[in-house]
Amino acid sequence: MNNTTLTHSLRFLFLVFIQVLVFRQMTVGWGDFNYVHVMIYPLFILLLPIRIPDPLLIFLGFLLGMAVDIFYTSYGVHASATVFLAFIRPIVLKIMTPRGGYNINHSPNIKNYGFVWFLIYSSSLLFFHFLFYFIVSVFTHVYWVEIVLRTISSFIVSYIIILLYVRILNPRD
Amino acid sequence: MRQIAAIFTRSGGILVFLILEVICLSLVVTFNKDQREIYHNSKSIMSDSMTHGWGEITQYWNLSAVNDSLSGVIAELKQERDEAKFLNTIKQDSAKYSTADFEQQYTYTEAKVISNTINLPNNFLTLNRGIKHGINTRKGVFDARGIVGIVISSNNRYSRVMSILHRDSRISAKIARLNAPGTLVWTSIGNPKLMELKYIPKHLNPKVDDIVQTSGASSYFPGGLPIGKIVEIEEDPQGGNFHSIKVELFNDLSTARHVYIVNNLFKDEFKEIEEGKEDE
Structure with a gap:
């Protein structure tokens, strides 16, 4: 187990930990207004190294989602969204290839590719993650307005928190 | 073998994605009450509408047989009408004729x-x-x-x-x-x-x-x-x-x-x- 693996494993545990201990309570605490679900655990998928093989990436997405699901007792809902997120990450990365190409040992973070790049990268991926999550969560097209509202409100709140997290802890490779 | 491995590295992502997504969604409809109900409702609506749609399609297949049997029925009904009958009784008053006054004059054969x-x-x-x-x-x-x-x-x-x-x-x-x-x-x-x-x-x-x-x-x-x-x-x-x-x-x-x-x-x-x- 080298240094990178250890870093990412610890980040996995830490993100799941604060997700279920802090942010899960937040959604419950807000009572009737449950349009906002703060989710920061997708950050783990966003920050995985670029060289990681697609199947492993998707499998890690499944593990992450299931870990969160166990605490939410919503087996499969988060997992399906993180699997989807892990599936589209290589596609987004390909679209957003910078001029010099990627250094495959890097992680896609602010330090390596700049703030604006990270902003677009993370926001586009997260948006799809939230959309997919709420589609599976609501599970019917009848409430599509609800899906859109929840996606947008949750996305905005969560994204602010994720940016704060990235700014404060400034994760490296 | 190497080719299979090559295919897997190229499109393994899609494969793993599809497998895991199917697992996730089956977990969703198995362990979550709301989604399970929606899933079962939608499934029955879908299968209903599919059965219905199938019925709509297949009913055209025997339409010609239905036509044939209907034209037989029409022939029978036509000969029940008063126009197909012969009025036997001579009545002095204007009372309505009863069915007993009519004798069958025409019958129809469908063809x-x-x-x-x-x-x-x-x-x-x-x-x-x-x-x-x-x-x-x-x-x-x-x-x-x-x-x-x-x-x-x-x-x-x-x-x-x-x-x-x-x-x-x-x-x-x-x-x-x-x-x-x-x-x-x-x-x-x-x-x-x-x-x-x-x-x-x-x-x-x-x-x-x-x-x-x-x-x-x-x-x-x-x-x-x-x-x-x-x-x-x-x-x-x-x-x-x-x-x-x-x-x-x-x-x-x-x-x-x-x-x-x-x-x-x-x-x-x-x-x-x-x-x-x-x-x-």
Whole structure:
């Protein structure tokens, strides 16, 4: 187990930990207004190294989602969204290839590719993650307005928190 | 083996994604109450609508069989009507006649048109009914909207029908509003919709759109079967005493398929009196 693996494993545990201990309570605490679900655990998928093989990436997405699901007792809902997120990450990365190409040992973070790049990268991926999550969560097209509202409100709140997290802890490779 | 590995590294992502996503969604509908209910409802709605849609498709397959059986039913219903019956009782008052006063005069045999022409000067049809089905003499043939012709010959299973689109065809018809009888002939060869009603005297005043029906004066058709409507009235060019009336047929003989053959049960009696055998 080298240094990178250890870093990412610890980040996995830490993100799941604060997700279920802090942010899960937040959604419950807000009572009737449950349009906002703060989710920061997708950050783990966003920050995985670029060289990681697609199947492993998707499998890690499944593990992450299931870990969160166990605490939410919503087996499969988060997992399906993180699997989807892990599936589209290589596609987004390909679209957003910078001029010099990627250094495959890097992680896609602010330090390596700049703030604006990270902003677009993370926001586009997260948006799809939230959309997919709420589609599976609501599970019917009848409430599509609800899906859109929840996606947008949750996305905005969560994204602010994720940016704060990235700014404060400034994760490296 | 290496090729399989290469395929896996190239498209393994999609494969793993699909497998895990199926696992996730099956977990979702297994362990989450809301999603499970929605899933089962949607599934039953889907399967209902699929069964329904399938039924809609397959019902066209036996539509022709349904048509055949329906035309048999129509033949039976037509012969239940008063027009198909003969009024026996003579009543002094105007009390309504009861069903017991009527005797069955006409029965109908449903038949299918096997072959048909409309473009010749003398047209014929072939029907799938013959002596086996009780069709052996000259009988009238009509369809749901108008008349078709007269049976002229039959063998065991088939009958030949002289179409009303035949130069020798003479159909006894009347203008329903005036109760004025005339003879319907086909003079406009090449136009299967148009016929001519002859021998309507000039002192009568037919109008365009008047309905032309069978008169009941022949033994082939019961009275009152619709034939067509008047589209044009001309003076006889020879200055005769009759109108020359063009009649547009209600039915389209080119597409006639289900037809009914008229069996007149009193035909012999009628012929006998008409042909004057009574003074022998």
